[in-house]
Amino acid sequence: MAPYWANRSCDPFGARDEACVKGTYLQYAVQVESVSDITRTVQFAGSRNLRLVIRNTGHDYFGKSTGAGAIGLWMHKMNGFDAIDFNSSYYNGKAVRVAAGALSADTTAKAHQHGLAIVGGNCPSVGLAGGYTQGGGLGPLTSRYGLAADQVLEWNVVTVNGTLVKATPEQNTQLYWALSGGGGGTFGVVVSMTVKAYPEERTASANLTFSSAGVPAQTFFDILETFHSCLPTLSKAGGTAIYNIQQTGFALIPATLPGQGKDSLDSMLDPVITKLKSFNITYVYASIEANTYFDAYEKMNPPSETSYFQIGGRVLPQHALNDNYGQLMQSLKDILDYGAGIGGLSYHVPESGDGRFNNSVNPRLRSGALSLTIGTVWDDINWTLDIANQELMTEVLIPAVDRLDPTQRTSYLNEADFREQQWQEVFYGESYRKLLHVKQMYDFQNLLWGRTAVGSETWLERNDGKLCRSF
Ligand SMILES: Cc1cc2nc3c(=O)[nH]c(=O)nc-3n(C[C@H](O)[C@H](O)[C@H](O)COP(=O)(O)OP(=O)(O)OC[C@H]3O[C@@H](n4cnc5c(N)ncnc54)[C@H](O)[C@@H]3O)c2cc1C
CATH class of the missing domain: 3.30.465.10 (Uridine Diphospho-n-acetylenolpyruvylglucosamine Reductase; domain 3)
Structure with a gap:
């Protein structure tokens, strides 16, 4: 899912006469079928000072589910x-x-x-x-x-x-x-x-797409601004919007409103449709009311291709967006102008019954309103471009979003820039100190390591991907 971490080892896009080496991949993996497969592998790795990596689907954008010289626990077959x-x-x-x-x-x-x-x-x-x-x-x-x-x-x-x-x-x-x-x-x-x-409950869902071809930039962003200003109402009603913006156009895929009917969702998105009509822009809008969430998900979620992007992301609170949609549009425009794509997920986490959540989720993720993911397209051949795009992400694209909320930079730790310098603060917020304490309680030798994972400061990664103790 994140080809950069394979470090071009045995790369099918490489030259045919290049040596095929394991490089940064796992050296061995245990296909886990029982608890004893895990306990024996953990004990084996611990007693031999081996790097141990847990791998499930391999979706991780930070390379945390592979590792040079490591033995892997491959969890995929345990699917009860x-x-x-x-x-x-x-x-x-x-x-x-x-x-x-x-x-x-x-x-x-x-x-x-x-x-x-x-x-x-x-x-x-x-x-x-x-x-x-x-x-x-x-x-x-x-x-x-x-x-x-x-x-x-x-x-x-x-x-x-x-x-x-x-x-x-x-x-x-x-x-x-x-x-x-x-x-x-x-x-x-x-x-x-x-x-x-x-x-299960009835669920409304909607898709909307329109192209930017022939649409003046100001008009395109005017429509996007209207779209974004509809999102707080949707989120507060229990809905989410998941969408992509590219230079070529916009796709809402989908908006989901569980527990409510199609009319409610249509009316929440109506300002966008009205605006599209007023500019005479061709669009495709489809909305449904399904008997169950599952039916809505199946019907309105297009098939998902494997990820071919290098990503970065930020989570914005509602107060950074209020009366500030013009600045949001400017940031999105700046990002699109570099040829990058933008994914958005708008949400509002409801209060729990007793008003507390006894878990370590970054409180600023919990109170967020919009998770933005920025992606630059991975190039299989041009490694130099891929590295340049990583720098672009850190130095230009993410700072474009930070203009909205410079003091409280927050990222969803699963969908963020792996080069983030202040990752402890940005990914984990005020939970980090206690998380580190728990890490020390349960893995004081730091057998389990992942880039930007809690406690990962204790190892330094060499250029060949192997780890050395940092202190
Ligand atoms: C195409 C794509 C779409 C995505 N869509 C969404 C989305 O809709 N919503 C969202 O919130 N996120 C999404 N993500 C991000 C996703 O949640 C993270 O990549 C997540 O880490 C994937 O977990 P995994 O176990 O599937 O992947 P892996 O890469 O296998 O593992 C991820 C991390 O979890 C650890 N891990 C895995 N299994 C175990 C285990 N049994 N015990 C302990 N640690 C374990 C691994 O060591 C690694 O650190 C998406 C990512 C991709 C690539």
């Missing part, structure tokens, strides 16, 4: 699923238990067969119990039920000393707190996870 009634002092109700390798869309489909919905990603192929939920987890149901990490009732985890433990709000509470939002691949090896599930 159970719909259960969960009874505890902190939650009584429907729940879903998934094994570590379960994919978001597969779990959504299986839950649907039980009349249930779960908080999955927009992307069907992210690993539900892996980096997605452990890193926070944004998706079409975020404004309705909260972040994916907010849904977790319990984790089953193998710690680096090879012990299987349960982490819940009542048991191993610090580990539970850290795993729910503090990022994947660093606190222990998750074997399975149990999350809240909700009764």
Whole structure:
């Protein structure tokens, strides 16, 4: 998913006579089929001073699911699923238990067969119990039920000393707190996870596309400004909008409004349609009201291709957008002018029942309103251009967004610039200090390492990708 981290080792786009080396890839991987596969691998790696990497789907944009010289735990084949009634002092109700390798869309489909919905990603192929939920987890149901990490009732985890433990709000509470939002691949090896599930309900969904061909830039951004000013109403009503902006046009794919009808969604997006009509611009708008969230997701989410972008991202709070949409448009324009693309996800995390979330999600992600992802297209042949695009991301494109909220730079730790200098503050916010404490409690030798993961300061990465102790 993130070709840069393969460092052109055995690159099919390279010259035919280039040596095929493992390079930055894992040296060996254990195809995990049982808990004992994990405990034995963890103990083996620990006793031999081997770098240990947990790999699920390989979606990670930071190269955290591979590593030079490492032995990998490949979780993909562990894909069990159970719909259960969960009874505890902190939650009584429907729940879903998934094994570590379960994919978001597969779990959504299986839950649907039980009349249930779960908080999955927009992307069907992210690993539900892996980096997605452990890193926070944004998706079409975020404004309705909260972040994916907010849904977790319990984790089953193998710690680096090879012990299987349960982490819940009542048991191993610090580990539970850290795993729910503090990022994947660093606190222990998750074997399975149990999350809240909700009764399926009618869901409205809409797609909108229009091209920028022949449209003056001012008009294009005028329409986009109207679109963005509709989003707070949608988010507050429990909806999300997921969209892409390119130099060539705009695609809303899709807006989702669970629990409400098509008329409500149509009226929330009506100002954009009215504006398109007033400028006589051709557009395609389709909206539906499905009986279930699953049906809406299936019908309105176009197939997702593998990622071929180098990305960076920022999360903006609503107060940075209020009365400031003109500045947002200027920032988006500056980014598009460099040929980069922009992805947006608008959301509003609802308050929990008791007003508190006992997890480590960056509080500024929780209070965010818009997650922007910027992508430069990966070039398979031109490595120099790819490196130049990384610098462009850090030095030009991300700062263009920072003009909106210079004092509180925040990124969603799963969708951010891997070159971020102040990643502890920007990715984890005020949770970082306590997260580091939990890391030291559960992995004081720092056997598990990932770039920008909690505790990763203890190792330095050499040019060949191998690690040296930094202190
Ligand atoms: C195409 C694409 C679309 C995406 N769409 C969304 C989206 O809609 N919403 C969203 O919130 N994010 C999205 N993301 C970001 C995604 O959530 C992260 O990349 C996430 O880290 C993926 O987790 P994974 O387990 O699938 O991937 P992996 O790359 O396999 O793992 C990611 C991290 O989690 C760790 N990890 C994996 N399994 C375990 C385990 N069992 N125990 C402990 N640690 C583990 C790994 O070591 C690594 O550090 C998307 C990414 C891509 C590439």
